[in-house]
Each structure stands twice: as structure tokens, then as C-alpha cells.
Amino acid sequence: MKILVLVKQVPDTTDVxxxxxGVMIREGLQSILNMFDQFALEEALRIREMYGxxxxxxxxxxxxxxxxxxxxxxxxxxxxxxxxxxxxxxSDTLATSYALSLAVQKTGPYDIIFAGNQATDGDTGHxxxxxxxxxxxxxxxxxERVEKIENGTITVKSLLEDGYRMIEMxxxxxxxxxxxxxxxxxxxxxxxxxxxxxxxxxxxxxxDIDGDKSKFGLNGSPTRVVKMYPPPKRERGQIFTGDYSExxxxxxxxxxxxxxxx
Amino acid sequence: MNIDEYRGILVVxxxxxxxxxxxxxxxxxxxxxxxxxxxxxxxxxxxxNNISQYANDMIAYGADTAYIMEDKVLESYxxxxxxxxxxxxxxxxxxxxxxxxxxxxxxxxxxRIAAYLQTGMTADCTDLQIRNGKFIQIRPAYGGNxxxxxxxxxxxxxxxxxxxxxxxVGNYDKQRKGETVKVKPDMSNxxxxxxxxxxxxxxxxxxxKVDEARVVVSGGRGIGSxxxxxxLQDLADLLGGAVGASRVAVELGWMPKSAQVGQSGLTVAxxxxxxxxxxxxxxxxxxxxxSKIIIAINKDPNAPIFNIADFGIVGDYREIxxxxxxxxxxxxxx
Ligand SMILES: Cc1cc2nc3c(=O)[nH]c(=O)nc-3n(C[C@H](O)[C@H](O)[C@H](O)COP(=O)(O)OP(=O)(O)OC[C@H]3O[C@@H](n4cnc5c(N)ncnc54)[C@H](O)[C@@H]3O)c2cc1C
Ligand SMILES: Nc1ncnc2c1ncn2[C@@H]1O[C@H](COP(=O)(O)O)[C@@H](O)[C@H]1O
Numbered sequence: 001m002k003i004l005v006l007v008k009q010v011p012d013t014t015d016v017x018x019x020x021x022g023v024m025i026r027e028g029l030q031s032i033l034n035m036f037d038q039f040a041l042e043e044a045l046r047i048r049e050m051y052g053x054x055x056x057x058x059x060x061x062x063x064x065x066x067x068x069x070x071x072x073x074x075x076x077x078x079x080x081x082x083x084x085x086x087x088x089x090x091s092d093t094l095a096t097s098y099a100l101s102l103a104v105q106k107t108g109p110y111d112i113i114f115a116g117n118q119a120t121d122g123d124t125g126h127x128x129x130x131x132x133x134x135x136x137x138x139x140x141x142x143x144e145r146v147e148k149i150e151n152g153t154i155t156v157k158s159l160l161e162d163g164y165r166m167i168e169m170x171x172x173x174x175x176x177x178x179x180x181x182x183x184x185x186x187x188x189x190x191x192x193x194x195x196x197x198x199x200x201x202x203x204x205x206x207x208d209i210d211g212d213k214s215k216f217g218l219n220g221s222p223t224r225v226v227k228m229y230p231p232p233k234r235e236r237g238q239i240f241t242g243d244y245s246e247x248x249x250x251x252x253x254x255x256x257x258x259x260x261x262x
Numbered sequence: 263m264n265i266d267e268y269r270g271i272l273v274v275x276x277x278x279x280x281x282x283x284x285x286x287x288x289x290x291x292x293x294x295x296x297x298x299x300x301x302x303x304x305x306x307x308x309x310x311n312n313i314s315q316y317a318n319d320m321i322a323y324g325a326d327t328a329y330i331m332e333d334k335v336l337e338s339y340x341x342x343x344x345x346x347x348x349x350x351x352x353x354x355x356x357x358x359x360x361x362x363x364x365x366x367x368x369x370x371x372x373x374r375i376a377a378y379l380q381t382g383m384t385a386d387c388t389d390l391q392i393r394n395g396k397f398i399q400i401r402p403a404y405g406g407n408x409x410x411x412x413x414x415x416x417x418x419x420x421x422x423x424x425x426x427x428x429x430x431v432g433n434y435d436k437q438r439k440g441e442t443v444k445v446k447p448d449m450s451n452x453x454x455x456x457x458x459x460x461x462x463x464x465x466x467x468x469x470x471k472v473d474e475a476r477v478v479v480s481g482g483r484g485i486g487s488x489x490x491x492x493x494l495q496d497l498a499d500l501l502g503g504a505v506g507a508s509r510v511a512v513e514l515g516w517m518p519k520s521a522q523v524g525q526s527g528l529t530v531a532x533x534x535x536x537x538x539x540x541x542x543x544x545x546x547x548x549x550x551x552x553s554k555i556i557i558a559i560n561k562d563p564n565a566p567i568f569n570i571a572d573f574g575i576v577g578d579y580r581e582i583x584x585x586x587x588x589x590x591x592x593x594x595x596x
Contacts, residue, residue, distance in 0.1 A: 162464065
């Protein structure tokens with residue numbers, strides 16, 4: 001079983017600071033492995049445990065993403081592909097997925113490709129489905145668990161808003177993963193960290209993946225971000241600390257005025 | 263690509279459990295405004311089986327053309343199938359803008375369509391604007407800490423997925439004139455390698471869906487137990503609403519995942535959101551901050567949820583909610 005996990009290093013947005021104008025301060029944010037991707041990796045490692053094989057990780061990112069890649073190796077991935085080139089600067093999801101799909105084809109073939117359902121920075125959830133589309137392979141998003149692999153198929157549990165579906169796909173296929181509510185993330189062990197240093201770490205440049213260079217980077221990106229600003233703020237309203245009945249009655253009065261209760 | 267060939271707006275509707283998802287009509291209503299300011303036509307498409315009865319509703323909400331694509335095979339949704347069929351259809355009618363619901367399904371097949379058509383796509387928009395004839399797509403990023411405005415200047419169509427409930431349904435005009443067009447879905451040479459083995463619903467039948475309810479009463483860690491949620495259910499029932507939860511409440515097994523509101527759960531924007539025993543971390547807030555009225559009940563006066571609440575009561579929910587129910591009953595009897 002040859003398995004690939006697409007991973008991304010992201011700023012830790014759970015601990016964001018703002019300047020006096022309410023603008024998020026991006027400097028000094030910790031970089032972490034996208035949590036959805038760590039879950040995807042741990043699913044991949046579980047599959048390797050059950051069925052044997054090899055798990056590689058791949059990222060398309062500047063050099064500093066090596067930290068997240070090393071973490072993947074320390075957690076148990078066998079090999080890392082790090083695609084890094086100025087040519088990819090300014091890529092949107094279409095250009096990123098195109099370059100990734102080329103690198104996947106170049107380093108593959110793989111039986112299963114894992115991705116996170118979304119990355120917590122851009123939060124688009126595009127890359128998984130789009131890599132699958134460029135490669136013309138089936139894919140499923142919102143995958144909370146891989147159930148089994150059997151006779152060249154993979155069965156996954158995919159979340160709906162009000163439940164889930166069990167879906168079987170012919171391999172090769174891509175699964176975009178979302179961690180279940182009580183998932184416990186592993187920490188790399190000391191021996192894992194040491195072993196990681198000797199695992200293959202392969203750097204790739206734009207020239208190492210064959211493709212249409214006009215579709216790389218900013219030139220290959222149909223979308224443009226034209227403006228960024230802090231989200232509209234809600235004002236703090238009336239907070240009651242006194243008698244409950246009185247507070248409740250005041251609130252109900254307001255709900256009546258606003259016709260929420262009629 | 264000659265971008266002038268692309269005209270009009272297309273809304274992709276969704277049928278779910280045999281019914282049209284409300285977001286379909288929300289998007290048609292919003293797109294109606296956009297089409298008027300762009301002085302262009304609005305069409306909407308629905309895929310599935312036995313769905314032609316919905317064409318009139320799409321027109322009544324504002325579509326000039328309602329496309330109906332029916333086939334037995336389209337009855338159950340599979341991403342590679344829907345993506346291919348829709349992409350081919352979009353190619354044939356060449357709209358300048360395509361809006362897709364940011365549901366789990368829409369976020370699954372949508373990006374594939376954009377890659378198929380090699381055009382730009384903006385995920386999970388919370389606002390859309392037409393400014394000087396340009397289509398501006400507005401969305402949160404970085405866990406809701408930043409808003410970004412995105413354009414697709416030189417590619418067509420410009421595709422966006424749009425969150426449910428950020429736009430309200432507009433006027434339903436039974437008299438509105440429009441055209442219904444039945445389209446034969448192009449499924450030639452599509453090799454479907456995906457099979458649905460089972461569908462399981464975790465919401466209790468008969469209860470309201472959190473993402474569709476007008477009132478949501480949500481509980482968090484502060485509820486303290488699974489049993490604690492029953493009083494929230496009582497309050498929700500009284501208000502004709504649904505019960506939601508923070509991630510912690512889901513992790514503790516008190517509520518199903520399908521009730522989770524927030525960054526890794528549902529985005530809701532009801533008329534009234536009551537947060538009970540929820541501290542109000544950014545990951546929860548991004549999922550509910552567009553609610554019209556927010557009420558927070560929390561025993562910690564410094565809980566961040568109070569900073570975005572229109573009304574708050576500091577105290578123990580075990581005492582407050584019964585009073586709320588009591589007073590509401592009096593009110594509703596009047
Ligand atoms: C990548 C990522 C994604 C996430 N996605 C989500 C998401 O989608 N949704 C989500 O909700 N969270 C999400 N989280 C988790 C989030 O960071 C918080 O952990 C979570 O929202 C906290 O839930 P809570 O408010 O119920 O619990 P707590 O933060 O523990 O708050 C409990 C509150 O209850 C109050 N309380 C206690 N007892 C009582 C009482 N008797 N009466 C009244 N008040 C009481 C306390 O004062 C406290 O404020 C995510 C986190 C990450 C890292
Ligand atoms: N630059 C990248 N390199 C490798 N994988 C990526 C990259 N960007 C996104 N991904 C993968 O695609 C998933 C979804 O990301 P996104 O579409 O950005 O929300 C992530 O969880 C990763 O698995």
C-alpha cells in the first residue's frame with residue numbers, strides 16, 4: 001500500500017492577538033501542523049499498521065514548513081517531499097492543487113492520498129477535491145474514519161450535517177479528513193524525533209515536476225485577494241447580574257418587540 | 263477565454279432528503295438582487311429525481327430560468343458524478359457567476375467543478391456584493407479573525423460557495439414569470455467509482471435541524487451532563503427552535519456531532535441564539551456571530567461570550583432557564 005498525505009503548516013489561529021484597530025497581528029504567530037492534517041496522517045499510519053506499506057508526506061510551501069514536515073516524520077511517516085520554489089509564490093487553490101497533483105503523479109503512483117478537510121488558515125477545503133479532479137480520481141470530504149480497505153476499494157465514514165454516510169471508492173482515491181470530536185493527537189516520541197533525522201527528505205523545485213508553468217503561482221491563479229480587514233464587531237449588550245426574574249422579563253420584552261416571540 | 267461570452271448568474275440548488283434545501287432559495291433571493299444590479303439574467307438548476315415540481319418555487323423566488331436535471335442515477339448524491347454533470351452543464355450555458363451552497367456536499371463537489379473548468383473559486387462566502395459592476399466575494403479566514411475580499415478578474419465563471427443562512431429568503435411571488443427548462447444530464451463517459459453503502463442519521467427524527475432553525479439554544483461544558491440538555495430542549499421546543507452544542511459538549515458525548523456549532527461544525531445565523539454554559543471561544547463564535555439576537559447565560563461574568571451578546575445573564579443556568587421557561591409560557595398564553 002503506497003500512501004501519501006498532503007500537509008500544510010499553518011499559523012496557530014487559536015491564540016490570535018489584535019492591534020488597537022482590531023487588525024489581527026500575524027507576526028509572531030506560532031506555526032503548527034494543520035490539525036486536520038495531523039489527523040489525516042494518523043489515519044494513514046493506522047492504515048499502514050493494518051495493511052502494511054509506506055506513508056509519505058508532501059507539502060508545497062516555503063522552507064520554514066520543514067518544522068511541520070519533521071513532525072510528520074517523527075510521528076511515523078516514512079518519507080517527505082517538500083516542494084519549494086519562488087515560481088509558486090502567490091498560488092491560490094487552483095494553482096496549488098495543480099502543482100500538487102503534478103508532484104503526486106511524479107512521485108507516485110499512490111493507492112490512497114490523504115488530505116485535511118481544510119487548513120485552519122485559509123479554511124477553503126478546496127485542495128483535496130481539486131487535486132482529485134486534476135487527477136480524475138474519486139474523492140470524499142468530511143471523512144472521520146477509514147473503515148476498511150478491501151479488494152482495491154476503500155470504505156470511509158463521511159459526515160453529513162445531520163449524520164453520516166458510508167462510502168466505498170475504487171482505489172486510487174483521495175480522502176479529505178476531519179478529526180472526530182474526541183480525537184487525541186499523538187505527540188512525537190523521543191525516538192521518533194531521532195529517527196526522523198535519518199528519513200529521506202526530498203526537496204523539489206518547479207523544474208522537478210513536469211507541467212504547464214504558466215499555471216504555476218500568481219500567474220496561474222484566477223483569484224485575487226483585494227482587501228483584508230477585521231470582521232465586523234458585535235457590541236457588548238446589556239449584561240444582567242441582578243434578579244433573574246426581572247432580567248428574564250426584560251429580555252422577553254425585547255424579544256417581543258423584535259417579534260422573535262409573538 | 264473570451265470572458266464576454268459569459269453572461270448571467272447561475273444558482274446551483276440542492277435537494278436533500280427529497281426536499282429543496284432552504285439555502286437554495288436564500289441564494290436565489292440574493293442572486294436576484296445581484297442580477298438586477300448587473301442587469302443580467304438569473305437561472306437556477308436543480309439535480310435529482312422527481313424534482314420538477316420545484317421549478318415554480320425557484321421562479322417565484324426570482325429565477326428567470328429554472329433548469330431541471332432529472333435522472334434516476336442523480337437521486338443519490340456522489341461528488342464525482344455531481345461535479346462532472348454540473349461542470350458540463352455550466353460549460354454549456356456559460357454563466358459569469360455561479361453560486362453553490364457551502365453545505366457539506368457543496369463544499370465537496372464545488373471545488374472539483376472549479377478545477378474542471380480551470381477557473382477561480384472562493385470558499386464559504388458570508389457576503390457577496392456587486393460594486394461598479396464587479397463581483398466581490400467576501401469571506402472569513404484565519405479562524406474567523408480576518409475578512410477577505412476576493413475577485414476573479416480574468417476567468418469565467420466566477421464561482422463561490424456561500425454559507426447557509428447568511429442571506430434571508432426574499433419575496434415569494436407566485437405571479438412571477440419564468441421559464442422551466444428540462445435538461446438531459448450529460449453523463450456520457452462518466453466512470454463512477456464511488457458507491458454509497460449506507461446513510462445514517464444521527465439527529466433524532468422530528469427534531470429541528472440546527473442549521474435551519476429560526477431559534478437555536480446551545481449548550482456547552484457548563485451544562486455539566488447529558489441530562490442537563492433536556493431543559494435546553496424544553497426551552498427550544500417552546501420557541502420552536504433546535505438545540506445546538508459547543509465542541510466540548512459534543513466531545514463529552516452529551517450531544518451528537520450534528521449539533522456542533524462553530525469552526526469545525528455548523529455555521530448558523532438564526533433570529534435568536536441562546537448560548538448557555540458556553541465560554542465563547544473564537545472557534546465557537548465564528549459559527550454563530552451572525553445570529554440576529556444573541557443571549558448568553560453564563561456564571562462567569564468575564565466569559566468572552568458576553569462581549570458579543572445583546573443580552574446576558576450572569577448566573578447558574580439551572581436556576582435561570584426554568585424561570586425563562588416559566589415566563590415564556592405566561593407570555594405565550596396571552
Ligand atoms: C481547530 C479547532 C476547531 C474548533 N472548532 C470548534 C467548533 O466548531 N465549535 C466549538 O464550539 N468549539 C470549537 N473548538 C473548541 C474551542 O476552542 C473551545 O474548546 C470550545 O468552544 C469550548 O466549549 P465550551 O464553551 O462549551 O467550554 P468552556 O470553554 O469550558 O466553557 C464552559 C462555560 O460554561 C460556564 N458554566 C459552567 N457552569 C455553568 C452553569 N451552571 N451555568 C452557567 N454557566 C456555566 C463557564 O463559566 C464557562 O464559561 C475548536 C478548536 C480548535 C482548535
Ligand atoms: N500547500 C499545500 N501543500 C500540501 N498540502 C496542502 C497545501 N495546501 C493545502 N493542502 C492540503 O489540503 C487540505 C485543505 O486545505 P485548504 O484547501 O487550504 O483548506 C489541507 O488540510 C492539506 O491536507
